[in-house]
Structure formats: C-alpha cells, structure tokens
Amino acid sequence: MTTSTTEVAAQDTREPSHSLSAGGRFTLLAIACLTIMVGTVVAPGLLSIASAQQVESHASWLITLPSLGAVLFAPIAGRMIDRIGAYPSLVGGLLLYGLLGAGGALLEGAVVVFADRILLGGVTAVVMAGGTTLISEWYHGHARLAMIAQQGMSIELGGVIFLFVSGVLAGIAWQLPFLLYLLSWGLLAMLWLMVPRQSPPAPDGEPGQSKGAALASSLNSIYLAAAISLTLFFTAIVMLPMRLNLLGLNEAATGIFLAAISLVAVVAAMLMPKVSRALGEMPTLVLAFLLYAASLFIFQQAGSMPLMSVGAVLSGMGFGFSIPLLNHMTVERSHSSVRGRNLSYLTMAIFLGQFLTSFLEFLPGDGSNVFAAAAVLGLIFAVLYLGAYLLKRDSRGA
Incomplete structure (x- = not known):
C-alpha cells in the first residue's frame, strides 16, 4: 500500500526530463x-x-x-x-x-x-x-x-x-x-x-496516454461548463456598467471596478490548484457555479457599493476556479494525438459563451432581470454537476 501511494505521488509531481527555461x-x-x-x-x-x-x-x-x-x-x-x-x-x-x-x-x-x-x-x-x-x-x-x-x-x-x-x-x-x-x-x-x-516525450503512465483515452469523447460536459462559465462571467461584465451608473459611478470608476474583478480572478486562479486538490475537480467546478450565482444575485439586489464589491469578489473567484480547471481537465482527459483538437473545442466553447452575451441587450426587461436569470442559470448548473458527481461517486462505490 505504501509503495502504491509513493508511486502515485511520484506521478503527480513528475516533470519532463528536460524542463523549460524561465x-x-x-x-x-x-x-x-x-x-x-x-x-x-x-x-x-x-x-x-x-x-x-x-x-x-x-x-x-x-x-x-x-x-x-x-x-x-x-x-x-x-x-x-x-x-x-x-x-x-x-x-x-x-x-x-x-x-x-x-x-x-x-x-x-x-x-x-x-x-x-x-x-x-x-x-x-x-x-x-x-x-x-x-x-x-x-x-x-x-x-x-x-x-x-x-x-x-x-x-x-x-x-x-x-x-x-x-x-x-x-x-x-x-x-x-x-x-x-x-x-x-x-x-x-x-x-x-x-x-x-x-x-520532450510524455512520461510513461501519464493520464490520457492510453488508447482508450484517445477514443473517449466524453468531454461535452467540460465544454458545456466552459461555455456557461464564460456566459455568467461576461453577463456581469456587460451589464455592470449600466448598474453601476445607477449607483453614481462614472466611466473611470466603472473601469476600475471591472478591473478589480479581473484581479480577483488572478488570485483565485493562483489558489485553484490547492482548492482542486482539497475538494476534487468536480466539487471545485460546482463551487465556481455557486460563486457565480451568488455574485449575480448580489449584483441584482445590491443598492450600495460595499455589497457590489462583495459581488465582484465572488464573480472573480468563479472565473478563477472554473476556466483554468476546465483547461486542465481537458488536457488530462485527452490523448496526445487529439489534444490540440480537444483544446480547440474548449476554445470554441469559451468564446461561444463570451459571444452569447452579445445578445443580452435584446432581452426584455431591465438589467435586474438579466442578473436574476443568470443567477438561476448558475444555480441550475451547480445542481446538475453536483448531481452528476454524486451519481458517479456512488456508482464507483457500489
């Protein structure tokens, strides 16, 4: 048992024989x-x-x-x-x-x-x-x-x-x-x-190197998660200027607020590997959708900048915990012979989510309704991916 654990740890921390320079x-x-x-x-x-x-x-x-x-x-x-x-x-x-x-x-x-x-x-x-x-x-x-x-x-x-x-x-x-x-x-x-x-050549036993992985195409759930993640993130980016204007912020202050969301996303992406190792990949993704939903609900309800700032932090964390993780999951589940193709499909999903927000201005109602609908969407996908994770875990345990 000890030998097996040591081997797994060695695989998890392995580096190529020729590392890339700084x-x-x-x-x-x-x-x-x-x-x-x-x-x-x-x-x-x-x-x-x-x-x-x-x-x-x-x-x-x-x-x-x-x-x-x-x-x-x-x-x-x-x-x-x-x-x-x-x-x-x-x-x-x-x-x-x-x-x-x-x-x-x-x-x-x-x-x-x-x-x-x-x-x-x-x-x-x-x-x-x-x-x-x-x-x-x-x-x-x-x-x-x-x-x-x-x-x-x-x-x-x-x-x-x-x-x-x-x-x-x-x-x-x-x-x-x-x-x-x-x-x-x-x-x-x-x-x-x-x-x-x-x-350098991939080390032996790397995930995604087996022929079975080459034939597996069950990445649709990852692509869907990427598209929804970007849709939720850019819903906030597109709709916030109007919302912040109602709270008295000018263009410069709005730009700073949006930039702050990106800075939070940077920090969250830095923490994501630790969170993923502690919780697991799918629970981390579920957490990201919950963070998105909470941020969008706050953006809909908040009447003050302190509350809006809380929403900004949660939105940035949602991005940082989702997109880098989905990138990694795609790589790990792809055989090297089709990795470029699978990553391009992930790219397509990411940009599709971003492009879909172009049509938000055509939705009926004011921005408040858009935030509410997006928050519900985030909750729905959090429940769906949590359910899929629990079903898969139970089936393995059976």
Missing part, C-alpha cells in the same frame, strides 16, 4: 494574454474607433466578432495543431495575429472591418489552443495544473494591463491601440529563441 515559461504565459487582448484593445476607445472605421451603428461588434471567429474556426485550428504540431501552428498564429490585428487600423467600412475581426478571432483560436497544447507537452501532473492555473492568471492580468494601456493610447489617437497587436510578433521572436521546437 524565459520559455514566461513566453508561453505571455502568449496566453493575447486571447483576452483581441477584444480589450478596442474597448476603451470603442466609440472613436467605430466612428473612424465607419461602423458606428454596430460598434460593439468590434469587440464581439472575434469571439464568433474563434467559434467558427476553432475546429479547423484543432485539426491543424494535431496534424502539423502545436509549435508551427503557434508560429503561424502569432504572425497572422499581428498582421490582422494591427492592419485593422487601415480598414474602413463594415464588410472589410468585420471580416478582419472574424479572421482575427479565428487566428486567436490557433494561438490559444496552440499555446495550451505546448504547455501540456512541457508540463505534467501537478506541475501542469499549476502552469495552466498561471495561464489563467496571465489572461486575466493581461486584461487589466491592456485595458489601461489601450485607454491611454486611445486618448492620444484612435489608431494607436491597434499597435498593441504587434506584441504578438515580439512574442514570436521570444518563442523562437526560448522555446525548443521539439518538446
């Missing part, structure tokens, strides 16, 4: 920031950018259409990653990301501008799935879980940084925020220099 580690984490940057770059200067590009009547589409592009192109991205490899796919993705992103500043008119945003979203799917696949190739066991948690932290922290920097640049000239997309070319150079093209 520079390579930083590069993969920085690349993750590009996924949230695709929309946040234009957010602070949205009205002036939309006016200059002659798409004023559909300004919000500049933010949401990349999500649609990621949904449409993610399956193609996944197959490409599995066929030619994560490294060359990521190289091409980073190159096109800078070209399509920065080149958007030169475009005018709805057709070409929106086509560019959709294609940029498709390239973002390649970058997101390719980067996570590389992480899965270089890290294993608890080290992989910790790295993917840090990836989630990087994404949220990047959102805070890019919102601030883009706001400053947009105040100077509407074209300047588009230059931030060229960061991908700098990261491409860092990838070439700091991340070897050949990743």
Whole structure:
C-alpha cells in the first residue's frame, strides 16, 4: 500500500526530463494574454474607433466578432495543431495575429472591418489552443495544473494591463491601440529563441496516454461548463456598467471596478490548484457555479457599493476556479494525438459563451432581470454537476 501511494505521488509531481527555461515559461504565459487582448484593445476607445472605421451603428461588434471567429474556426485550428504540431501552428498564429490585428487600423467600412475581426478571432483560436497544447507537452501532473492555473492568471492580468494601456493610447489617437497587436510578433521572436521546437516525450503512465483515452469523447460536459462559465462571467461584465451608473459611478470608476474583478480572478486562479486538490475537480467546478450565482444575485439586489464589491469578489473567484480547471481537465482527459483538437473545442466553447452575451441587450426587461436569470442559470448548473458527481461517486462505490 505504501509503495502504491509513493508511486502515485511520484506521478503527480513528475516533470519532463528536460524542463523549460524561465524565459520559455514566461513566453508561453505571455502568449496566453493575447486571447483576452483581441477584444480589450478596442474597448476603451470603442466609440472613436467605430466612428473612424465607419461602423458606428454596430460598434460593439468590434469587440464581439472575434469571439464568433474563434467559434467558427476553432475546429479547423484543432485539426491543424494535431496534424502539423502545436509549435508551427503557434508560429503561424502569432504572425497572422499581428498582421490582422494591427492592419485593422487601415480598414474602413463594415464588410472589410468585420471580416478582419472574424479572421482575427479565428487566428486567436490557433494561438490559444496552440499555446495550451505546448504547455501540456512541457508540463505534467501537478506541475501542469499549476502552469495552466498561471495561464489563467496571465489572461486575466493581461486584461487589466491592456485595458489601461489601450485607454491611454486611445486618448492620444484612435489608431494607436491597434499597435498593441504587434506584441504578438515580439512574442514570436521570444518563442523562437526560448522555446525548443521539439518538446520532450510524455512520461510513461501519464493520464490520457492510453488508447482508450484517445477514443473517449466524453468531454461535452467540460465544454458545456466552459461555455456557461464564460456566459455568467461576461453577463456581469456587460451589464455592470449600466448598474453601476445607477449607483453614481462614472466611466473611470466603472473601469476600475471591472478591473478589480479581473484581479480577483488572478488570485483565485493562483489558489485553484490547492482548492482542486482539497475538494476534487468536480466539487471545485460546482463551487465556481455557486460563486457565480451568488455574485449575480448580489449584483441584482445590491443598492450600495460595499455589497457590489462583495459581488465582484465572488464573480472573480468563479472565473478563477472554473476556466483554468476546465483547461486542465481537458488536457488530462485527452490523448496526445487529439489534444490540440480537444483544446480547440474548449476554445470554441469559451468564446461561444463570451459571444452569447452579445445578445443580452435584446432581452426584455431591465438589467435586474438579466442578473436574476443568470443567477438561476448558475444555480441550475451547480445542481446538475453536483448531481452528476454524486451519481458517479456512488456508482464507483457500489
């Protein structure tokens, strides 16, 4: 019994025989920031950018259409990653990301501008799935879980940084925020220099290496959880400005409040590996949905900023306990031969959840009704996943 426990512990803490350098580690984490940057770059200067590009009547589409592009192109991205490899796919993705992103500043008119945003979203799917696949190739066991948690932290922290920097640049000239997309070319150079093209072989006995895992496609519950998680999170992000305005906050204060949610998500993602080891993966996911539901209920009911701040903390914790965990669960349950494809489907689910919030403005009633409906949705999925977990546990114990 002691030997078995020791072997399991050794498997959980194993590292590749050739570990990635600190520079390579930083590069993969920085690349993750590009996924949230695709929309946040234009957010602070949205009205002036939309006016200059002659798409004023559909300004919000500049933010949401990349999500649609990621949904449409993610399956193609996944197959490409599995066929030619994560490294060359990521190289091409980073190159096109800078070209399509920065080149958007030169475009005018709805057709070409929106086509560019959709294609940029498709390239973002390649970058997101390719980067996570590389992480899965270089890290294993608890080290992989910790790295993917840090990836989630990087994404949220990047959102805070890019919102601030883009706001400053947009105040100077509407074209300047588009230059931030060229960061991908700098990261491409860092990838070439700091991340070897050949990743180490996976250790024997790693989860997801058996042929049975290659044939298993029971990841639909993970994809669904990712889509619902992002829907709940972005419901708050989309609806809060209106709610905060009623409480007397101006645009600057609202931006700080939203940034605070992202900062909480960074801290929660850092704590997620410990919470997951203590509670288990599925209970942690159930907890995330309960946190989302509680935050949305508070946003609906609160009439003061102290209570709204409690909701912000709970919302950020919901994100930090869910998305990095779902990333890890997808990797652990995927055979290496289809890992890129499965991660691209997860990317599609994540961006689908984000894109669905584009239609919140068309729902009847005021924002209070939207918060209430989203809170109920969070509770429903908490109950569903808790029930599935308990049924599976009981069946194993029988």
